[in-house]
Amino acid sequence: MAQVVIIGGGTAGLPAAYELAELARPGERITVVADRASFRSGTPAPWVTALGSVEFDLAQNLRRRGIGFTAAGARRLYPERRQLELGDGKRLDYDFLVIAAGPRPAFEEIQGLGPRGYTHSLCHADHVAGCVRDWHRFVADPGPIVVGAVQGATCFAPAYESAFHMERELRARKLLDRAPITFVTPEPYIGHLGVDGIGDSRARLESALRALGIGWIADARVERIERGRMHVTEAGSGRTHALPFRYSVMMPPFRGIEAVAGIEGLTDARGFILIDEFLRNPKYPEIYAAGVTVASAAASATCVAALAHRTAYLIESMVSAVARNIRDAIDGNAPGAGAEWNPVHLADLGASGLAFVADPAPSLRPAHGVAAGDWVQMSRCSACDLAH
DSSP: OOEEEEEOSSTTHHHHHHHHHHHOOTTOEEEEEOSSSEEEEEOSOTTSSSOOEEEEEHHHHHHTTTOEEEOSOEEEEETTTTEEEETTSOEEEOSEEEEOOOOEEOGGGSTTOSTTTTOBOOSSHHHHHHHHHHHHHHHHSOOOEEEEEOTTOOOOHHHHHHHHHHHHHHHHTTOGGGOOEEEEOSSSSTTOTTTTOOTTHHHHHHHHHHHTTOEEEOSEEEEEEETTEEEEEETTTOOEEEEEOSEEEEEOOEEOOGGGTTOTTTBOTTSOBOOOTTSBOSSOTTEEEOSTTBOOOOSSOOSSOOOOOOOHHHHHHHHHHHHHHHHHHHTTOOOOOOOOOOOEEEEEOSSSEEEEEOOSOTTTSOOOEEEESHHHHHHHHTTOOTTO
16 A cells, blocks of 8 residues: 655644545555654744744654654655655655655855854744843843845745834834844845735835834845844945844745755755646656745746745645645546645734735736735734744
8 A cells, every 4th residue: 555755744744644644545654754753833023022832742643643753854865766764774665755844944055144153043943042042132232133034045024024023022122222123135125025026015015114214125145144243235236234233033045955955856956846736746756845845936037046935825735735646646546736826925013914915827816915904913823833
């Protein structure tokens, strides 16, 4: 009987396992491979006073549904043999493989970036503790803030949310005059979001930043980061900036996981999985991918690399298509399910929020625009997950 192996125990891997289990027949085996024994997510705004997190045991919850699990992690994939080598040296055979792991933050690509450098990150639950610790130190002795994303980043909503949440917290503490905020982004303009903008996202977000006194530098390339200073170049004009900061949160560039790096025909140059319209890899059709690990086709040419973000809505759509197509393949049928590629972003602005919805085929189904209101914040909270 068919054996399906899923790499990833997070936002894409878990729903993929659950949906495949619902479609499975007696004797078919599903196994999840993760690099930790528990799933953990936390608040996307750790500087807010109430810090919450969610954690549960992966093995216990998966096995309740008849799904196998190992926390050994994936060391190396051998697609020609249909084998996955685990971190403990054991190997798993598979008939179908789903690559649904989150990306690897590539902090090393920019000098001084990340928790081991001079900036903070929200890309992993393990990074939150450092954000919280240094934020409390910061508000006791405030100064300039630099927040945003570097070239190669794919998550822009958390960067905008960070800026708005920081402003709100500083306003409440009456510290705004001592802590000016500068937003830095590789997007060619504010509100680009890696998808060439959505409706009037540029006007909305520029207006929101301007109203709160948050300055910005778009089309920006971060050259290097030193203690208390970020060196930035505007790609179009060549203008350079040496931005002082006492606290900084920057979304990093990403790469695919090491287990698949450099496998010809499977990944692109950065290690993300190449797929067709049915979420299958063209060279290895028994391998499917969903989530942030999927290679991105840029919505438009930009001077600085700014890639499309995989939202929770899109990931759920991809996962459902993968599960249905694997079921069809096991049954000997041709795949027929594709993902809904509509970008849906819910941006929590602290007290209110913005919802961005874009249809990639507007000539067929016009649905392209922005909505605002308190309801967005409530919806956004239900979708928070640092693991992506």
